Amino acid sequence: MNSLFCRIYQGAMKVGMYMLPWHTPEVIEDRADSDRLLEDIKRREVERLLVVMGPNMMKRGLPVPMLEKLRANGIECEVFDRLTSDPTDAQVEEGVRLYNEKNAQGIILFGGGSPMDCGKAIAARIARPDRTIAELQGVLKVRSRRKVPVMWAIPTTSGTGSEATMAAVITDHETHRKKSINDMAIIPHVCVLDAGLTAGLPPDITAYTGMDALCHAVEAYTNNAYNTALEKKMAKDAVKLIYENLEGAYENGSDMEKRQNMQRAAFYAGRAFTRGCVGYVHAIGHAVGGLYGVPHGKAMAILLPHVLKAFGSSAEAKLAELADHCGLSAEYGVDHDDRTGGCACPAYGAMKGKTTNNGKARLFIEWIENTKRSMDIPDRFDCIKEEDVETIAKWADAEANPLYPVPKIFDRKQLEDLVRSVM
Ligand SMILES: [Fe+2]
Structure with missing residues (x-):
């Protein structure tokens, strides 16, 4: 298509x-x-x-x-x-x-x-x-x-x-x-x-469900077209709440403040994506889940950084906004614009190359990867068989295109490459 x-x-x-x-x-x-x-x-x-x-x-x-x-x-x-x-x-x-x-x-x-x-x-x-x-x-x-x-x-x-x-x-x-x-x-x-x-949810369920909510929020926010200011705000706020609370709720399941913030995040993310739609993370994840029974949240967590990287420059501005909203950029000292040739501040070295939209988007994706690692979520699937790649791409294409207003539209071949990148 x-x-x-x-x-x-x-x-x-x-x-x-x-x-x-x-x-x-x-x-x-x-x-x-x-x-x-x-x-x-x-x-x-x-x-x-x-x-x-x-x-x-x-x-x-x-x-x-x-x-x-x-x-x-x-x-x-x-x-x-x-x-x-x-x-x-x-x-x-x-x-x-x-x-x-x-x-x-x-x-x-x-x-x-x-x-x-x-x-x-x-x-x-x-x-x-x-x-x-x-x-x-x-x-x-x-x-x-x-x-x-x-x-x-x-x-x-x-x-x-x-x-x-x-x-x-x-x-x-x-x-x-x-x-x-x-x-x-x-x-x-x-x-x-x-x-x-x-409160009684085991840590792995807390991790998977929290990453599912993150995917709802990030996909709704990076999508074009259907969102109004309300859904954009809800998606952004959901991402920030997850940034601030998911790892804490995973590490200490009885931290009720963090748990309550995750409840709010999941609600905001749900409301954001029900109008804004999800994207290829969900489209591919549904196919992988259907074929191999991978839990939905686990599939989402594995796929999210890979799909965001595949979007390249088309999603950078939105991811940079999310990095700013979470305070990720500030933590790394983004006030130091590396395009101007840098400054003498000690924070500049760590931040070099991360003050543009491209850099902030990379920071955001790195945060997702680090969060996955800290919650023992693998980076790739160990179940996908080469002979199923075509089917997964076909199903994902049928689910996502033309409905999901993703930042960059992938054809069947690009979806197959994306699936191979997570094997
Ligand atoms: Fe989901």
Whole structure:
């Protein structure tokens, strides 16, 4: 697919994006069992809830204080946890049946990506009882937000950003094919960001999910076209929060301040990419994950610096802005412009060559590489087989082009070279 066609397509999409009903969920930064969630539910005059969560959640006890609090205050909560890690259309239908049977008025989405996807799909089916999941998959097939049940999203990891996105990926239980429902109508109404729910995550999950959030933010920020000032600010702020907090949360999982900042970062990044889109890191990562079962966040972390390097000068200005925003440039003393011939300051030696956009972009990529290393994330995949390279490139091309407004458009051959560079 040639670049000119992609850019024309993206230009038309950009115009269309302004006509769509984007919104940002209201945020409650507090414990899930605090008065604030209860008050919000009461304010919306909701008395019966479907609570969608993964099958191990109740065993782990994470939602128990919230459920006890709500039930003690007269809110009926029906737990629906018969989900797999890739929720199916059949599971969604079971949730819809339960929602109707209990005469529920709203949905709590509690957990990681799977309950978020399933809960959003249940909400879509409640709003559109005339359509099957297959008929709702695609773009803007739900449409009527008016009839969508109120959704409170409560993430228990800091990564997917699903609490702020318009997508719900559902697998067909017969064909096993995954497809996404994409509609602003299913962006949750409220997010509860509670760091306490992420306190028990093991370090590797903290690392992978945090790097996933970083990819959302960096890809949304380096993309052209669809973002407004709001998404740009959210993406930048997410990157800064991750820069300041991810390694600390990895090293000390009980640092609640860092955990809370990571919750906020994942939310900002999710909201930024749901309009701004992701890019080739995700497109290639989805293909590698689909073929070899590599965890999503791990694939993202491996790919991110390689893809940013492959963009070369086309992403430098944006990466330099991110380096500045994080304070990376200041740490290295960027006030010393090496284009003017340098200065006598001792910091100049270390900074030489890193004060231009090119230099700042390199600093930013070096930070990602160092962060990966410190969290024991490998630099390359050990699973990719040469005979699969063509397929990975083909799938990545099909996902990314022409929709993702990446800084530089790669053709199939360039994508194959990129895949080989991470083997
Ligand atoms: Fe992701």
